[in-house]
Amino acid sequence: MKKSAAIVLVVLGAGLAYGAYVASNVNTNAPKPKVDQPVSTGDYLKTIPPTPAAPTRFVDVADAAGLNYEWTLPGQTPRNIQQTIGNGCAFLDYNSDGKLDILLVGPRVALYQGDGSGKFHDISHETGLDKLHGDFAGCAVADYDNDGHDDIFLSGYHCGALLHNDGGTHFTDVTKRSAIDTASWSTSAAWGDVDGDGRVDLYVCSYCKFTKEDKQLCEARGVMTACPPNVYQPAFGQLYHNNGNGTFTNVTVKTNLNNARGHALGVAFADFDASGHQGLFVANDQIPSNLYRYENGRYQEIGVASGTALNEDGVGFAGMGVDWGDYDNDGLLDLAVMDYWNERKRILHNDGRYLFSNQYDALHCNEGGYPRLAFGVKWLDYDNDGWLDFIYSNGYTNDNVEKLFGDLFFREPTLVFHNHQAQFFSNVSSGLIGPALRPIIGRGLAIGDFDNDGRVDALVVDADGKPLLLHNETPCVGHWLEINLIGTTSNRDGLGALMDIQAGDLHLLRLCQTDGSYMSASDKRVHVGLGSAVKATITVKWPSGHVDIYNNVQADRVIILHEASSTITGA
Numbered sequence: 001m002k003k004s005a006a007i008v009l010v011v012l013g014a015g016l017a018y019g020a021y022v023a024s025n026v027n028t029n030a031p032k033p034k035v036d037q038p039v040s041t042g043d044y045l046k047t048i049p050p051t052p053a054a055p056t057r058f059v060d061v062a063d064a065a066g067l068n069y070e071w072t073l074p075g076q077t078p079r080n081i082q083q084t085i086g087n088g089c090a091f092l093d094y095n096s097d098g099k100l101d102i103l104l105v106g107p108r109v110a111l112y113q114g115d116g117s118g119k120f121h122d123i124s125h126e127t128g129l130d131k132l133h134g135d136f137a138g139c140a141v142a143d144y145d146n147d148g149h150d151d152i153f154l155s156g157y158h159c160g161a162l163l164h165n166d167g168g169t170h171f172t173d174v175t176k177r178s179a180i181d182t183a184s185w186s187t188s189a190a191w192g193d194v195d196g197d198g199r200v201d202l203y204v205c206s207y208c209k210f211t212k213e214d215k216q217l218c219e220a221r222g223v224m225t226a227c228p229p230n231v232y233q234p235a236f237g238q239l240y241h242n243n244g245n246g247t248f249t250n251v252t253v254k255t256n257l258n259n260a261r262g263h264a265l266g267v268a269f270a271d272f273d274a275s276g277h278q279g280l281f282v283a284n285d286q287i288p289s290n291l292y293r294y295e296n297g298r299y300q301e302i303g304v305a306s307g308t309a310l311n312e313d314g315v316g317f318a319g320m321g322v323d324w325g326d327y328d329n330d331g332l333l334d335l336a337v338m339d340y341w342n343e344r345k346r347i348l349h350n351d352g353r354y355l356f357s358n359q360y361d362a363l364h365c366n367e368g369g370y371p372r373l374a375f376g377v378k379w380l381d382y383d384n385d386g387w388l389d390f391i392y393s394n395g396y397t398n399d400n401v402e403k404l405f406g407d408l409f410f411r412e413p414t415l416v417f418h419n420h421q422a423q424f425f426s427n428v429s430s431g432l433i434g435p436a437l438r439p440i441i442g443r444g445l446a447i448g449d450f451d452n453d454g455r456v457d458a459l460v461v462d463a464d465g466k467p468l469l470l471h472n473e474t475p476c477v478g479h480w481l482e483i484n485l486i487g488t489t490s491n492r493d494g495l496g497a498l499m500d501i502q503a504g505d506l507h508l509l510r511l512c513q514t515d516g517s518y519m520s521a522s523d524k525r526v527h528v529g530l531g532s533a534v535k536a537t538i539t540v541k542w543p544s545g546h547v548d549i550y551n552n553v554q555a556d557r558v559i560i561l562h563e564a565s566s567t568i569t570g571a
Contacts, residue, residue: 055475056382056416056431058458060438062469066120067112069104073441073464078400080216081226082157085187085207086375086395086443086463088138088519091450092150094127095168098558100450100523102459104467105139105154118451118471128170134159138444138519142191142200144242146492153202155186155519160204164246178248184235185210188321190515192269192278193491193543194255194294199242200491203257203280205264206235221405225398229285234262237282256298261287266322268516271498272333272350276545278496281308283319283337293354307356308335308348317343321445321518325379326350326509327388328422331500333511338374338392338518341408345374345392364424365417372412373397376445376518380456384478384529386506387419393442393460393518411439414460414468436470448523454480454556456527461520479503479530479555481538485512488563489544493524496543503555504533530555 075083090103099116103109109129112120124130135157144151149165160182163171175182184206191200210232218227239257240248252258257280266283273279277294284290288309292299303309311317318340324333328349335356337346347365348356360366369392377392394412401408414432417425429437440462447458455472462468481501485494497512510528514521530536538550542563550561550568560569 056418056428057433057473057475058382058416058431058436058470059433059473060436060468061118061471062467065118065469066122067102067104067467067469068122069108069110070466071106071461071463073399078217078223078225078398081208081229081232081397082185082210084226084397084399084441084463085137086441086519087136087461088188088444088521089446089459089461089467090139090141090152090521091446091448091459091523092141092152092521094150094165096148096150097168099452100448102450102469103139103141103152103521104461105136105444105519107133107135109136109154114450116452126170128172129163132161132173134161136161137186138188139521140189140191140202141514141521141524142495143492144191144200144202145244145246146199148492153180153189153191153204155189155204156182157185158183160186174246177246179250180204180240180248181238181250187265188267188519190267190269190280192280192496192515194239194241194278195297196277196543196545197244198487198489198491198544199244200493200495201242202240202248203237203267203269204240205237205267205282206262207265207285208232208235208263223400223403225400225404229263230287234287236260236262237264237267254298256300257292259301260284260290261316263287265320266337266516266518268322268324268513269496270324270333270511270513271496272324272335273354274332274498278543281322281324281335281337283322284316285320286318286340287316289316289319289337302354306354307358308337308346311339311343312358317346320375321377321392321516323378323390323516324511324513325388327379327390327419329387329506329508331507331509333509336377336379336390338377341371341373341396345369363422364426368427368429369415369417372415375443376460376520378445378447378458378517378522380447380458381527381529382416382456382472383418383474383476384454384480384531386478386503386508386529386531387421389417389419389425391416391445391447391458393440393445395441395443395463409439411441413437413439414442414470431474432470436468440465440468443518444520445517446520446522448525449482449527452482452558454482477529478532479534481528481530481536481553481555482558483526483528483538484524484558484560485526485540486560486562487542487544489546490542490563494540494542494563495524498541499526499528500539500541501528501530501536503528503530503536506531506533525558
């Protein structure tokens with residue numbers, strides 16, 4: 001209690017504290033920790049400790065798969081804060097054929113149709129996405145009108161778009177009719193049914209107030225470079241209620257979300273307290289983050305009191321990508337939040353009673369991860385042993401960082417950590433084979449099984465290059481299920497549903513979600529590793545509150561579960 005009280009007192013001065021924090025990281029010559037940043041991929045491999053885990057293998061197949069897409073950073077070095085913020089990506093099933101497609105977001109928005117066997121074809125023109133123009137940054141995917149087809153929201157720099165999926169053949173820009181305001185600099189966005197009416201609502205993060213008239217560069221260590229975010233006034237996120245007729249109402253004030261602190265980069269919904277309502281975490285850049293629990297139609301902000309808003313020094317951290325998942329199989333959703341290069345990332349264990357504790361160091365996640373500037377992150381069980389591992393993208397924000405710090409680099413490799421039954425995590429990034437481990441300007445990241453082989457794959461944005469399409473070729477994996485939920489009273493995607501899975505000695509909690517990570521959206525199907533078990537009992541707690549139980553579900557297949565139905569069908 002004494003510790004919690006001290007933290008509360010600290011946050012009262014957070015406005016001054018985080019300003020000093022940013023200055024100490026960017027504008028001084030203070031000593032910094034030794035960094036094991038590689039000059040080359042070969043050097044990087046030397047920094048990865050051996051691990052007793054089963055062999056890990058991810059191969060970049062983007063070129064072979066047909067992803068002929070490339071991001072290019074605008075302007076010239078040194079670039080400003082907006083020019084290096086990066087972009088997002090998504091796995092989705094736009095035509096509901098059971099085969100994942102890929103969305104890549106930038107000034108050119110591209111959709112690639114998947115054939116289910118690892119090949120993709122650019123259908124941007126056929127679906128009308130090639131007509132979109134703007135500084136688009138991120139995406140959020142959900143079936144907002146419950147018609148059975150994935151719709152898309154695009155965020156961006158003073159732009160945005162709500163794209164209605166017309167029967168899996170074409171997308172129509174319905175932004176004006178929707179009444180969603182797209183004038184701010186928006187970053188990540190998330191869909192979630194806030195009030196339990198069976199329709200998903202939309203939360204849109206905003207970063208800061210920045211135009212070409214504002215200060216573009218700042219001096220740090222005698223070098224002109226991008227300014228830190230605290231130089232600019234924060235912009236604030238908005239919650240839009242889905243009215244069910246194609247329009248949305250801004251309910252930010254009504255739901256008490258107008259106390260968000262701004263500078264938001266990551267967001268994800270989850271019923272983290274098992275209350276039956278969707279809580280919300282918003283990761284803010286270098287200021288205290290926000291955690292909200294839902295009660296009686298309004299959100300209560302508990303970030304500081306819960307231990308999720310501040311770092312160990314009692315100031316706001318550089319919150320980037322986020323994701324919810326139960327990494328220790330204790331039946332409570334934990335939270336991963338990415339952070340700045342010389343900061344501990346957040347592996348926030350859900351201790352219950354609205355309290356979280358950062359276990360990043362205790363779980364050995366600092367092995368090769370501490371010095372990275374991390375953005376996208378997702379929990380995934382890549383070897384199907386029943387324990388959630390995680391993957392995250394990295395890349396510095398200042399494009400001339402080598403001039404600021406001789407041993408830091410703009411491009412950094414993607415990292416994968418294996419979960420040893422919640423005792424510790426080991427860095428298994430050496431399992432990213434060849435080009436998969438190349439240093440990139442890592443930003444958006446999404447996961448999904450694009451070839452339906454029961455192993456979760458990953459998609460990663462290189463803000464100045466080609467995407468990484470990481471095909472999971474890990475051998476000796478366990479049994480698995482991929483579960484497609486279809487809500488009836490609940491939203492059709494089942495977003496927000498909690499699934500209790502019992503399989504042999506495993507007792508798992510899994511969340512149905514497309515949000516999380518950084519400006520990206522992942523496969524809505526719930527992937528479950530079952531270890532050695534060949535069947536499972538699945539209990540689905542739907543967002544409506546309805547509970548369905550499915551016994552003796554056979555493993556190693558993709559299945560569909562309908563709300564209020566005992567029938568299991570194959571996808």
